[in-house]
Amino acid sequence: MMISQIGKITAFVADQDRAKAFYVDVLGFAVRADNVWGDNRWLEVGPGEAGTAIILHAPFPGASAGNLAGVMVNSPDIDKVVARLRDAGAVVDGPTDEQWGRQATFSDPDGNSFVLVADGPR
Structure with a gap:
C-alpha cells in the first residue's frame, strides 16, 4: 500500500481562538502546534x-x-463525552445503539460535524 496513514485533517473555522477552546477545553484535545x-x-x-x-x-x-x-x-466513555458536550452547549444527537455499536453525532461551534463512536465491545 502506498499510503500508510491519515496525518492531518483541516477544519475551517471562523474564529481560531473559539475553536481552540472547544477542542481543548470541551473535547480534551492537546494543542500540538500554534x-x-x-x-x-x-x-x-x-x-x-x-x-x-x-x-x-x-x-x-x-x-x-x-x-x-x-x-x-x-471514546471509551461515550456517555461522559456526550454529557460534557451538552454541558458546553453543543447540540448532540444520541447516543444511539446501532448494529455496529454505540454512536452520537455533534458539531463544533462552526458546524464541522463529527460522529462519536464508542470504543470496545457493544
Missing part, C-alpha cells in the same frame, strides 16, 4: 500527542467555515 507566520496561523490539535491531528484554520479563499463532515472520533 504558530503564526504573517497573516497565517497554524493551529493543530489532536487527542494526545500522536496520531491524526485536526488543523483549525481560517478558510482559504473560496472556502467557508464549517464544511467538514462525518469525521469519526472514538
Whole structure:
C-alpha cells in the first residue's frame, strides 16, 4: 500500500481562538502546534500527542467555515463525552445503539460535524 496513514485533517473555522477552546477545553484535545507566520496561523490539535491531528484554520479563499463532515472520533466513555458536550452547549444527537455499536453525532461551534463512536465491545 502506498499510503500508510491519515496525518492531518483541516477544519475551517471562523474564529481560531473559539475553536481552540472547544477542542481543548470541551473535547480534551492537546494543542500540538500554534504558530503564526504573517497573516497565517497554524493551529493543530489532536487527542494526545500522536496520531491524526485536526488543523483549525481560517478558510482559504473560496472556502467557508464549517464544511467538514462525518469525521469519526472514538471514546471509551461515550456517555461522559456526550454529557460534557451538552454541558458546553453543543447540540448532540444520541447516543444511539446501532448494529455496529454505540454512536452520537455533534458539531463544533462552526458546524464541522463529527460522529462519536464508542470504543470496545457493544
